[in-house]
Amino acid sequence: MEPKIAGRRTRPESGALIQAIGITKLFGSFKANDSVDLTIRPGEIHALLGENGAGKSTLVKILYGSLQPSEGEIRWKGQPVRIASPSAARKLGIGMVFQHFSLFDALTVTENIALALSDRSNRTALAKEIEKVSLEYGLPLNPASRIVDLSVGERQRVEIVRCLLQNPELLIMDEPTSVLTPQEADDLFQTLDRLTARGCAVLYISHRLEEVKQICHHATILRLGKVVAECDPQQETASQLASLMVGADVHVLSSDTPPPTSAKTRLSVRNLSLPEPHPFAVALHDISLDLKAGEIVGIAGIAGNGQGEFFDALSGERTTDRPDTVTIDGKAAGKLGVTARRRLGAAFVPEERIGHGAVPRLRLSDNVLLTRHATGDQLLRVGVIDFGGMKTLADRIGRSFDVRKSAVDPEAGSLSGGNLQKFIVGREIDRQPSVLVVSQPTWGVDAGAAAVIRQVLIDLARSGSAVLIISQDLDEIFEIADRVAVISRGHLSEPVPARSLTREQIGLMMAGLGEGKPVAKKETAHAHRA
Amino acid sequence: MRIVLERRLTPSRSMQYLSPLLAIVLSLVTFFIIFVLSGIDPLKALYIYFVEPLTAVWSIEDLLVKAVPIILIAIGLAFCYQSAVWNIGAEGQLAAGALAGSIIPVMFPLLQGPAVITAMILMGIAGGMAYAAIPAILKIRFNANETLTTLMLVYVANLFLDYMARGPWRDPAGFNFPNSRPFDEGQMLPIIAGDSVRISIVFMLVAVVVAWFLTTKTMTGFKIRVLGLSPRAGSFGGFSRNKMVMLTFLISGGLAGLAGICEVAGPIGQLRTTVSPGYGFTAIIVAFLGRLHPFGILIAGLLLALSYMGGEGAQVAIGLSDQTTQVFQGMLLFYVLACDSFIYYRLKFVRERALDAATAG
Secondary structure, eight states: OOSOSOSOOOOOOOOOSEEEEEEEEEETTEEEEEEEEEEEOTTOEEEEEEOTTSSHHHHHHHHTTSSOOSEEEEEETTEEEOOOSHHHHHHHTEEEEOSSOOOOTTSBHHHHHHHHOTTOOOHHHHHHHHHHHHHHTTOOOOTTSBGGGSOHHHHHHHHHHHHHTTOOSEEEEESGGGGSOHHHHHHHHHHHHHHHHTTOEEEEEOSOHHHHHHHOSEEEEEETTEEEEEEOGGGSOHHHHHHHHHSSOOOOOOOOSOOOSSOOEEEEEEEEEEOOSSTTSOOEEEEEEEEETTOEEEEEOOTTSSHHHHHHHHHTSSOOSSGGGEEETTEEOTTOOHHHHHHTTEEEEOSOTBTTTBOTTSBHHHHHHHHHSSSSSOOEETTEEOHHHHHHHHHHHHHHTTOOOSSSSOBGGGSOHHHHHHHHHHHHHTTOOSEEEEESTTTTOOHHHHHHHHHHHHHHHHTTOEEEEEOSOHHHHHHHOSEEEEEETTEEOOOEEGGGOOHHHHHHHHTTOOTTSSTTHHHHTTTTOO | OEEEEEEOSSOOHHHHHHHHHHHHHHHHHHHHHHHHHTTOOHHHHHHHHHTGGGSSHHHHHHHHHHHHHHHHHHHHHHHHHHTTOOOOOHHHHHHHHHHHHTHHHHHOTTOOSHHHHHHHHHHHHHHHHHHHHHHHHHHHHHOOOHHHHHHHHHHHHHHHHHHHHHTTTOOTTSTTOSOOOOOOGGGSOOEEETTTEETHHHHHHHHHHHHHHHHHHBHHHHHHHHHHHOHHHHHHTTOOHHHHHHHHHHHHHHHHHHHHHHHIIIIIOSOOSOOOSSHHHHHHHHHHHTTTOHHHHHHHHHHHHHHHHHHHHHHHHHOOOTHHHHHHHHHHHHHHHHHHHHHHEEEEEEOTHHHHHHHHO
């Protein structure tokens, strides 16, 4: 517990460890990076901020050798270098922890790490080394445990330890806390402090401004491929940083009208239990939940605690053998498929945009048909498709939800993440559903689009629908949800009013430690019955 | 130095149409080189292969006769391939259709006339469907890989056909040749043009138009495409993968069965130990060469039929083995798939030496 997180941080006064000078990267005629300069000093945590599509990943890929710049130079300790590949980057001393882990579920920690380090032939020695490094940096890990048994936070530790074993001088971390509980994030920050204390530099990519303010010494802000500012994040407010990122003042959400207190129940889940569909999935245990017209309920939880399985059971992609497990607007729907549930007035937005919520190789108008072929839009006449009607609908959705696209009716896969998400959410809201279930509504979406999406969700709820949000983003849940429940290992806690909770309480519940804790004691009492 | 395939950000639309043409040109060039290397006058050989069949009325007729079964089968396969169901067993489904359709003319030789012919056609279609339903059920029920099951079932069907033609169904008055009794005129498809073009060409054209309408205009075609592109999105749309697996298998099996009965009750005129020179496999090439589009398949089917014709001509005129035809067809498929890969990927050469340079710096 020695390094403290709070307190003033000063950027170390030393020469540059790595310098990117005038980096330009062209994709066709599109400038993903436009003469970007970046200087990272040894021993600092350097934040790289920017909206989705600002060019952060392109720049990082260039530093890590998986892309080559069209123009510009990279200097490593003052010497010009060409980083031809990720393995060249690792040899220089650059390590990277990706947002999405590349671990084999069925193998142990040691085996996974051995796969990455071809020069370590002795497994026992490697296990000792892992233990040593993980102790040294406060990353407790059992080398013999299988990845499948580890929490997301522990999996991230495996990735970090794998990097540390190669003694990096620069560690690149892409959105490292997006999958962590607040407590796990604090542990990570302590590890980062130990690393920097030894002179290792960290390039820290995040969209969580509070966290950047808390731990970073210096920040470089990208917008539309260019560096728009460099600053000391501790001296800026979060909203100043946000407006630097998006180039305008961030839209403030409005939800003046409180949710109605006595309204009819729109969505009701009763004692929903489902076995895990495959060995690496999560079983659902006795989930009960009621949503009233006009309210937004948020389901918090760490990735992989049954969110996907819960969503599938609500959407009807997996049905139950009892009709009363799921009731939509008073009608038992537990045995109905997704189309029949849509006909009852429900709408769904899954977590994965590409390949689940939309077919990337089909046009937007075709993707309208995907979920709206049976919901009274007259898109079909005796099985024959009305292409004109589909285009009209796609246009209407595009206009009312500000979907920015390159052509009149482009393939869904050509839209940026934020715009595709606006389209998919818009496609469902355009129907005025009485129940909307949304998983990760603003995952990987830039700040501007996220504000639009959150506002339309609030508006939909206030117009009399019930909205259920499954999200790993606590800020989001606190921002828009009226009541909050936590999903942990397939159990759902009783929802409590969002205002009565602190982030720490939710964090404990997310980590599965909140059972029987003071958090709304009488309500959580039966939540973990199964 | 290392070669890697890198995904293209935006696959070119025009190349998607040009790639079959490019594949044809590359195959011709390769063919040219093969002829030169084997000491055959390449221009003469190519002329015999691809031009001469088009210079006489009888051979154009013959070209159409050969194109009919290939196109019929390929139309059905395109349904499967659009929904990512890899049915490569049309050859067996064709044999099953030929067998089922031959039940009446072989066992009840006295029954004749238009009603009988209609019944034979329907039984042929039903035979092909039933045989295609086997891998469909295996896939739905046990998740068995259809690439393996359909291919293996080809050998079962062909051996069963061989047994029937040599054994129970052999013509007692046929001098011990392994054939069934020759069908009578009242058990064969009527000729509607020239000396040999039968009504099956109408079936083929109808299949092309209906398939075009189904795939591009209807919800069924949409479901097939969505499930082929992303099964997860398909199930989110409320489409049943299993139903579509069964449907596409039944469509392709039915069309292959139709092709089978049209062959035995048409150009062949009896049941033999083999009833197809590999049309079921050629149709796979035709389906991909035609971009899984019915009109594309129509053109590609005529081209592949031409290669069969040319192969026969080359055998007579310059003594080339008929294997040459299969070499050409194989090459064509190879080039189509290769060209398709380059639509979505680009080749990249990664120099390992750069690595040393980086570490040296």
